[in-house]
Amino acid sequence: MKVDSFDPEDKKSVKHTRLGVWDLYEHIRPRYVNIPGTFNIQRYAALVEIYPYVVRMVKDVMKLPNCLPLFALYMFISMAHSLLPAVSLWYSGQLLNIVQRAVDSQNLDTKYVVKIAAGHLACRLGNSFLQVSRTTCRRHLDIHINTHFKAHIVHAHTRLDCPTFEDSAVQRQLEEHQGAFGFSSAAWEGLIGAITTLQSVLQVVTQFSVLVNLLRQQKDGILFALLTTIPIMIQYSGVNTSISQAYAAVCTDKNFVRMYGLRDLSTQPQHRKELVAGDLGPYIYKQFQSLQKLLGPYALSFRETRRLYISRKPGWLSSLFTLCGEIPKIVFAFRAVHSPEKLPVSLASLNVIQESVSSFTLMVYQIYREAESLSENLQSIKSLYKLDEIENRVKDGNTHFLENTLSLSDGIAIEFRNVSFKYPWADAYALRNVSFKIEKGRLCVIVGVNGSGKSTILKLLARLYDPTEGQIFLDGKDIQTLVLADLRRSIAVLFQDYTHFPLSIAENIGMGDPTHAFDEDQIRQAAQLGGATEVIEKLPEGFDTYLQRPREARDMFVNLPPEMDTLFGKKIQNSGVKSRRKADRSDDTGLSGGEMQRLALSRTFMRTLNPESHIGLLLFDEPSASLDPEAEHDLFDRLRKLRGSKTMVFSSHRFGNLTRHADLILYIKMSETIESGTHDELLAKGGGYAAMYNIQARAFM
Numbered sequence: 001m002k003v004d005s006f007d008p009e010d011k012k013s014v015k016h017t018r019l020g021v022w023d024l025y026e027h028i029r030p031r032y033v034n035i036p037g038t039f040n041i042q043r044y045a046a047l048v049e050i051y052p053y054v055v056r057m058v059k060d061v062m063k064l065p066n067c068l069p070l071f072a073l074y075m076f077i078s079m080a081h082s083l084l085p086a087v088s089l090w091y092s093g094q095l096l097n098i099v100q101r102a103v104d105s106q107n108l109d110t111k112y113v114v115k116i117a118a119g120h121l122a123c124r125l126g127n128s129f130l131q132v133s134r135t136t137c138r139r140h141l142d143i144h145i146n147t148h149f150k151a152h153i154v155h156a157h158t159r160l161d162c163p164t165f166e167d168s169a170v171q172r173q174l175e176e177h178q179g180a181f182g183f184s185s186a187a188w189e190g191l192i193g194a195i196t197t198l199q200s201v202l203q204v205v206t207q208f209s210v211l212v213n214l215l216r217q218q219k220d221g222i223l224f225a226l227l228t229t230i231p232i233m234i235q236y237s238g239v240n241t242s243i244s245q246a247y248a249a250v251c252t253d254k255n256f257v258r259m260y261g262l263r264d265l266s267t268q269p270q271h272r273k274e275l276v277a278g279d280l281g282p283y284i285y286k287q288f289q290s291l292q293k294l295l296g297p298y299a300l301s302f303r304e305t306r307r308l309y310i311s312r313k314p315g316w317l318s319s320l321f322t323l324c325g326e327i328p329k330i331v332f333a334f335r336a337v338h339s340p341e342k343l344p345v346s347l348a349s350l351n352v353i354q355e356s357v358s359s360f361t362l363m364v365y366q367i368y369r370e371a372e373s374l375s376e377n378l379q380s381i382k383s384l385y386k387l388d389e390i391e392n393r394v395k396d397g398n399t400h401f402l403e404n405t406l407s408l409s410d411g412i413a414i415e416f417r418n419v420s421f422k423y424p425w426a427d428a429y430a431l432r433n434v435s436f437k438i439e440k441g442r443l444c445v446i447v448g449v450n451g452s453g454k455s456t457i458l459k460l461l462a463r464l465y466d467p468t469e470g471q472i473f474l475d476g477k478d479i480q481t482l483v484l485a486d487l488r489r490s491i492a493v494l495f496q497d498y499t500h501f502p503l504s505i506a507e508n509i510g511m512g513d514p515t516h517a518f519d520e521d522q523i524r525q526a527a528q529l530g531g532a533t534e535v536i537e538k539l540p541e542g543f544d545t546y547l548q549r550p551r552e553a554r555d556m557f558v559n560l561p562p563e564m565d566t567l568f569g570k571k572i573q574n575s576g577v578k579s580r581r582k583a584d585r586s587d588d589t590g591l592s593g594g595e596m597q598r599l600a601l602s603r604t605f606m607r608t609l610n611p612e613s614h615i616g617l618l619l620f621d622e623p624s625a626s627l628d629p630e631a632e633h634d635l636f637d638r639l640r641k642l643r644g645s646k647t648m649v650f651s652s653h654r655f656g657n658l659t660r661h662a663d664l665i666l667y668i669k670m671s672e673t674i675e676s677g678t679h680d681e682l683l684a685k686g687g688g689y690a691a692m693y694n695i696q697a698r699a700f701m
């Protein structure tokens with residue numbers, strides 16, 4: 001269960017334990033938790049808050065095609081299944097009575113015995129049948145429901161803007177539902193868990209009434225029931241082996257961190273080139289061994305450490321409680337010796353009583369224990385629906401920007417007025433009091449050293465973030481008042497850290513203009529403009545190539561002969577496991593950085609090709625960083641032709657090719673615009689821009 005606050009400094013609420021190289025900070029459970037039952041009862045009480053979400057989910061499930069009859073059938077089977085043990089117990093009781101009566105009167109009613117035995121067998125058969133039907137029904141429900149919730153979660157992800165998505169709390173919220181991309185959704189599992197608990201409760205209630213009835217008919221039945229129940233209850237409520245629900249585990253041991261760093265360096269594919277080229281292998285191995293020696297065998301990951309910690313809890317206690325299970329038989333033996341006349345009729349009946357009571361007690365205890373997992377599971381239903389309520393930080397405006405599309409055909413005018421910006425959760429300013437104006441259809445290049453704020457300007461123009469202070473105007477309108485969809489439809493951006501989507505190359509380019517994502521001619525034209533045609537044509541599957549398959553759809557090749565390298569006419573990529581973070585890197589895809597950049601450029605050009613598109617502003621962040629000089633020259637040639645019809649803003653480190661043709665250069669240093677003007681004007685000024693230009697020019701002399 002989540003806790004409201006967690007302050008590791010507060011010794012009253014957080015307990016600190018040193019475990020190997022880890023510092024474990026556990027939220028202390030309230031004292032009343034140690035009174036058996038109370039904490040789990042509190043957990044059940046907390047479910048009241050989740051109830052409306054469960055109802056909503058049930059309603060949603062009912063509305064899905066085919067789900068209403070399936071769900072109703074599933075509920076019916078589940079409930080019938082939970083009644084059967086009571087019926088079965090009743091038949092056992094009847095059998096017991098028959099035996100007792102037979103012993104007392106030395107007389108057996110054969111017909112009645114056959115009837116009861118048949119009923120008992122029918123219960124067993126019914127049980128198996130219901131179990132199979134329930135599993136089949138559940139399998140079909142799983143498929144329909146998971147399909148629906150996969151789409152729900154994709155929607156919950158797609159609607160979030162950058163700052164909201166980057167918020168670590170939102171990330172945690174989203175991660176809770178990552179399982180939904182696999183087969184099963186956590187929320188649906190939660191609902192199934194709730195149904196199972198309901199089933200257990202029904203089972204307990206019906207079994208209880210039959211059991212009481214049965215025990216009343218037996219001499220000393222209630223006494224033996226109690227003797228059987230008590231040790232089980234003590235056994236399960238007395239030993240608490242889990243660590244607290246809320247905890248933080250931190251490792252500050254630098255040697256441990258370094259040891260794992262070396263391990264990752266040696267195992268992760270993205271480091272292989274440097275490892276081989278620098279002959280780092282022997283060094284890494286030696287260092288790793290000496291750190292292992294220094295830290296000893298108990299320097300383990302937290303998961304392993306935690307397992308060790310939990311298994312250290314006294315195991316002998318549970319052995320002692322197991323012995324308690326023998327108490328009823330011992331008491332029976334004593335009573336047999338002291339007062340044989342009071343004994344129940346036979347040892348057989350004692351066994352039946354003990355087994356029935358044990359299984360009943362365990363079931364009751366299971367319901368009590370299930371409070372923990374049930375409340376966790378049901379929480380995920382609530383958090384699934386809460387995903388839809390996460391508020392975006394970049395608020396939508398209400399001024400339509402695409403109304404006058406004619407005016408966009410000359411480009412968009414830009415003005416930054418005293419703009420300052422800090423990234424969310426950063427202390428330092430990425431931009432400070434920046435002001436400049438770019439007229440419609442002009443070509444502007446922002447230059448400056450690393451980290452001076454060039455990319456940030458482009459991100460603010462695309463309204464990925466809002467300025468902390470100051471205002472940005474597009475065609476004289478405050479950017480924050482514009483309808484976001486309109487704004488984004490009028491801009492094409494190529495980011496410096498572009499990624500390749502896990503789709504075919506054609507779709508990767510096509511998605512530059514989602515309305516024409518499958519327009520082959522336009523895709524080919526875009527590839528031509530991005531300089532990617534040759535790159536794509538040399539790939540065996542051309543435009544249909546998947547540079548990375550999505551993780552869930554990757555081919556798996558396990559235990560194939562080592563010499564086998566093709567299957568179904570395709571090359572087998574044995575490195576099936578790729579690092580997720582680096583999956584967009586060119587070295588994972590088999591294309592060079594420049595080739596990847598051409599693909600990314602093609603996607604940006606795709607956006608400008610549609611005659612109905614209203615792109616008035618093109619933003620390029622280092623578009624030629626990985627291109628060779630010829631490709632760079634061709635690219636800028638093509639882009640210059642768009643001048644007059646589109647406003648273009650480039651960020652670049654490179655001078656010459658582009659800056660010489662720019663209508664405006666913004667030289668930015670330490671997050672502030674220092675100089676602005678044309679290439680000649682800034683050279684004549686002899687300031688920062690001229691100094692940077694001369695450094696580059698000298699390199700070619």
Ligand SMILES: Nc1ncnc2c1ncn2[C@@H]1O[C@H](COP(=O)(O)OP(=O)(O)OP(=O)(O)O)[C@@H](O)[C@H]1O
Binds near residue numbers: 426449450456496
């Ligand atoms: N997502 C982020 N969160 C926090 N700080 C960031 C983020 N992105 C950039 N910064 C910081 O903002 C400042 C400006 O970064 P920006 O990427 O705009 O610089 P740049 O001029 O484009 O650099 P480069 O030439 O290296 O691409 C830098 O100090 C950078 O560390």
